[in-house]
Amino acid sequence: MALDTLDLSVLAVVAILLAAYFTRGTLWGNSDDGVTVARGSSRDLIEVISANEKKALVLFGSQTGTSEDYSHKFAKEFQSRFSIPTMCGDLADYDYENLNEIFTSVDGFQLIVFLMATYGEGEPPDNAVEFFDYLENECEDLSTVKFSCFGLGNSTYEFYNAMGKRTVSTLTEKGATLIGELGLGDDGRGTMDEDYMAWKDGLFDVLKDKLSLKEHDLVYEPGIKVEESSLTVLSPEVSLGEPDSKYVNPSEDDLKSHKLGPFDHTHPYLAPITASKELFNSETRHCVHAEFDLSDSNLKYSTGDHLAIWPSNSNEEVAKLLDILGLSDKKDIVIKISSLDPTVHPHVSSPSTYESVIRHYLEISGPVSRQFVGSVAQFAPTEEAKALASKLGKDKELFHKEVTAKYLNISDLLHVLSNGAKWTTVPFEFVIESIAHLQPRYYSISSSSMSEKQTVHVTAVVEQERYPNVDKVVTGVATNLLLNIQQAQNKVSDSKLPVTYDLAGPRNKFEKFKLPVHVRRSTFKLPSNPATPIICIGPGTGVAPFRGFIREKVKQVENGSNVGKAVLFFGCRNSNEDFLYKDEWVDYSKKLGDKFELVTAFSRETAKKVYVQDKMLEKASEINQALNDGAFFYVCGDAARMARDVQSVLIKIFVAERKVTEEVATDMVKNLRVLNRYQEDVW
Ligand code: FAD
Structure with missing residues (x-):
């Protein structure tokens, strides 16, 4: 009996469903780009x-x-x-x-x-x-x-x-x-x-x-499956931490896309860092200026945008975690990671190796969560470790005292819990699913797309904290990577680096100082009319986008535009230690003349600490006049205190200069925000 088209299509659907059922976890296991068959199919x-x-x-x-x-x-x-x-x-x-x-x-x-x-x-x-x-x-x-x-x-x-x-x-x-x-x-x-x-x-x-729901004890149910494979690190299809599957064993099309993109938060561009330098003059504190060359890509940015840098973890942290999990000897074994649930996306390229997963995909250095401690207890290698982990998971105060206040990360914590005994019983599925995935870090671009069309500059203060009674330097992932690159590129021999990195990257793809990046559009923008005056408040690395703004003004003047005045309030500790781009401002002043004014506040040079907010008050009438004349007001940097204080100071200025109540002054600031004349880029 002949089958008609409808029968054939019904059979085809049944066949697909049966195949899907019997191959659960493999057919819809994540494809190389991490997208499952069911996920995204409708x-x-x-x-x-x-x-x-x-x-x-x-x-x-x-x-x-x-x-x-x-x-x-x-x-x-x-x-x-x-x-x-x-x-x-x-x-x-x-x-x-x-x-x-x-x-x-x-x-x-x-x-x-x-x-x-x-x-x-x-x-x-x-x-x-x-x-x-x-x-x-x-x-x-x-x-x-x-x-x-x-x-x-x-x-x-x-x-x-x-x-x-x-x-x-x-x-x-x-x-x-x-x-x-x-x-x-x-x-x-x-x-x-x-x-x-x-x-x-x-x-x-x-x-x-x-909802009359019944609660059970929490037992880990894997949503993914990790299987060791006979492939080796030499097998071309194995991801060794390439930013995404297009960089592993690339096809002709992928090679084309390495230049053409589109580059975004799922597919970064491997940008060469063509120049970098130290901006601080200090034994213990660092700030890196780095220039990323986008000319071989079709990536574009505009002044005020953000650059996302995709970091990887330090050699020391990777080794510590591999060690406490008992995986040091197996670090190069290839593992296949597949999804057991078509709606779960493992966020990890597969096949890969234990080491690559830990180095490139997991947030292993930062603070650890109380929930993690509670749930890792079920895999503890000893009864004592299990009891301690469960106790810490339940007791907020104890957790704060013993874990948070000591800046323990995951490997430190596992070490403390078990007194060094290896946690070989933790399923790697649990490691992948319970540890947050490593995220790109964002930086306010400190160049101008008008003066540097194809190069993006960033200004990153290096996160290294030394705390009393903590026997390690607490480090940030991306900024210490940038410091390592800066020192290697400039051949600085500094034995004091608290952490080191594999700068060559997977299959040496990051060699000659490349890092995966993408550009994120921002709404932090100069006024469309160059003649509009601007007031910029940017202490510390908050000065980054304003360097871009001022460079743009210089270019506009060179192009014959009529530019409005830019007043930049910059603050740091000390004029000899952390005065970012100290020499450049002199140069910009020469080029911009009275169209540029730099107002500095050094908090540690006088008995009384002086901040940008104090300098704003000193310049109250000028700020008020400029805003009356249509100036745009910009704030960049620390969200925790500075941005709020700056807003309060501006309200104070309006109260004093415009002789209005605090309520009216507050509305005036709100109104500036609505008109997009008060913009913030804070973090
Ligand atoms: P992370 O690894 O993210 O660590 C964050 C902090 O946690 C660090 O202070 C680190 O010391 C601390 N830490 C590490 N381990 C522990 C632990 N176990 N327990 C407790 N604490 C721990 N920054 C700039 O310097 N310049 C810029 O221009 C800039 N622009 C930005 C723009 C935007 C829109 C945003 C959102 C952020 C911006 N930042 C900027 C901040 C930047 O994105 C990063 O957050 C910063 O550089 C730290 O990144 P990191 O990877 O070095 O630190």
């Missing part, structure tokens, strides 16, 4: 949820990856504690027209949880823009939706956790029901982890009550 939420038999959904709005990491953590724990199959998804991956039908169409569907970061001046992260657009402009009814929400924000910013709050208000306005309370994670106070834990534990209690 933008229809109900289709994906139903096909994967999920009963709860965690959606993240994430700019730098933190919210994404918390979402995966939450989805895993929720699934494990309540035996509810939970899917974690990127807000940008789906359409939301049928959001209100999920609860009625998917049998037994329980809850949607949003983890929502706030970006910049209270804006949604890039991946959440369309979601909010739909919610606010098209969506009419969400009355069947039950949801919970945790916002990730920073209380030093004016619009603290604006997007978490907006998620709750918009959804409830459309009739959705909020379960539990909105959680507010605060990076500004450094309490994100504890805020998350408190919200999550509170929510679990509410869920047990409101």
